[in-house]
Amino acid sequence: MRWTQWRNSVLSSPVFQQWAARLPIFASVSRRRASSAFDLVAGFSYSQVLFAAVQVGLLDLLDVGPCDAGEIARSTGLSRDAATRLLRAAAALRLAEEVAPDCWMLGQQGAALRSNPGALAMVRHHALLYEDLADPLKLLRQDRSLPTALSSFWHYTTETDRKTADRYSTLMAASQEMVARQALSAYRFDRHRKLLDVGGGHGAFVNAVAPACPSLELGIFDLPPVLAGITGVPDRVALHPGDFFADRLPTGYDCITLVRILHDHDDDRCMQILRAIREALPPGGRLVIAEPMAGTPGAEAMGDAYFGLYLWAMNSGRPRTPAEYGDMLQAAGFGRWQRKRTPMPVIATLIVSSC
Numbered sequence: 001m002r003w004t005q006w007r008n009s010v011l012s013s014p015v016f017q018q019w020a021a022r023l024p025i026f027a028s029v030s031r032r033r034a035s036s037a038f039d040l041v042a043g044f045s046y047s048q049v050l051f052a053a054v055q056v057g058l059l060d061l062l063d064v065g066p067c068d069a070g071e072i073a074r075s076t077g078l079s080r081d082a083a084t085r086l087l088r089a090a091a092a093l094r095l096a097e098e099v100a101p102d103c104w105m106l107g108q109q110g111a112a113l114r115s116n117p118g119a120l121a122m123v124r125h126h127a128l129l130y131e132d133l134a135d136p137l138k139l140l141r142q143d144r145s146l147p148t149a150l151s152s153f154w155h156y157t158t159e160t161d162r163k164t165a166d167r168y169s170t171l172m173a174a175s176q177e178m179v180a181r182q183a184l185s186a187y188r189f190d191r192h193r194k195l196l197d198v199g200g201g202h203g204a205f206v207n208a209v210a211p212a213c214p215s216l217e218l219g220i221f222d223l224p225p226v227l228a229g230i231t232g233v234p235d236r237v238a239l240h241p242g243d244f245f246a247d248r249l250p251t252g253y254d255c256i257t258l259v260r261i262l263h264d265h266d267d268d269r270c271m272q273i274l275r276a277i278r279e280a281l282p283p284g285g286r287l288v289i290a291e292p293m294a295g296t297p298g299a300e301a302m303g304d305a306y307f308g309l310y311l312w313a314m315n316s317g318r319p320r321t322p323a324e325y326g327d328m329l330q331a332a333g334f335g336r337w338q339r340k341r342t343p344m345p346v347i348a349t350l351i352v353s354s355c
């Protein structure tokens with residue numbers, strides 16, 4: 001505590017700040033720190049530049065070919081001035097690039113995002129989170145049973161209408177490929193005979209696992225209105241409509257996956273899900289949990305700052321560290337658990353636990 005207090009008093013001293021900025025050895029560190037502090041101050045407007053660029057189709061227009069601001073203005077319905085302002089803001093964030101005077105193409109970030117439908121779907125979806133976060137203290141103070149924009153979107157019940165279920169299942173499916181890639185590179189699913197994806201939505205995860213494990217039998221357990229909208233899963237996928245808080249899970253599967261499920265639920269509800277899975281798995285069966293987790297080195301902000309607030313706004317769930325899941329798994333009667341490294345932990349970390 002004393003060290004932290006001393007460090008903070010040094011870092012907040014204007015004399016130290018000026019001295020560090022002048023010393024060549026500290027100058028680049030100071031500049032980086034100042035720039036990341038400014039990102040914290042202004043980050044919300046960067047996100048809105050990205051949101052505007054995605055909404056107005058700017059990334060698609062720049063992908064087709066070099067354009068000038070006049071062409072962008074005509075295609076987007078913005079004035080030329082507004083189009084130029086957006087293009088310059090996008091260029092500052094490396095979404096766009098001015099390759100010659102008033103000749104615009106995709107920038108490096110723009111090119112990477114343009115080819116990532118999951119990320120683009122999340123950018124659009126963030127309009128709801130932005131609405132809930134307009135007054136963050138109001139949100140943090142208000143009773144978590146009151147409706148929010150996000151809690152209305154994620155309406156998880158057996159009575160959910162098909163349209164709502166289709167809307168959220170489509171959003172999740174769009175970003176599933178990135179998550180499935182993490183899971184497949186960190187764990188050999190082909191060591192199992194039968195895999196059940198609990199909360200598997202429209203089947204994007206089992207669709208990614210199927211070609212990698214041709215002899216694995218597959219199943220999905222999800223709410224009836226979700227499974228009613230499923231199309232395009234291979235014949236070998238069995239569908240099990242049900243509610244994991246009210247119904248027993250099907251047995252006979254030696255591997256159960258929970259992909260981006262547990263963080264949606266408060267601790268008591270998570271324990272219910274884990275106990276139901278423990279009951280359904282045979283001795284030696286495995287549970288694989290895949291989701292972005294709190295305290296992930298290098299991705300701390302994604303865990304506690306992004307998902308912490310997102311799930312608060314959703315009125316349910318919290319991001320957890322692997323150790324917190326380890327404790328819950330043991331309390332639910334599982335045996336050993338292990339954290340598996342993934343190539344991009346910002347997208348998902350894996351925990352594998354045996355019965």
Ligand SMILES: C[S@@+](CC[C@H](N)C(=O)[O-])C[C@H]1O[C@@H](n2cnc3c(N)ncnc32)[C@H](O)[C@@H]1O
Pocket residue numbers: 156157169172173176179198199200201202204205221222223226242243244245258259260261264
């Ligand atoms: C955040 S989505 C994750 C979907 C998918 N696993 C993925 O990663 O794309 C949560 C899923 O859990 C399902 N779910 C929520 N509550 C449920 C319940 N009580 N019983 C069964 N499934 C439920 C939802 O319908 C939804 O498909």
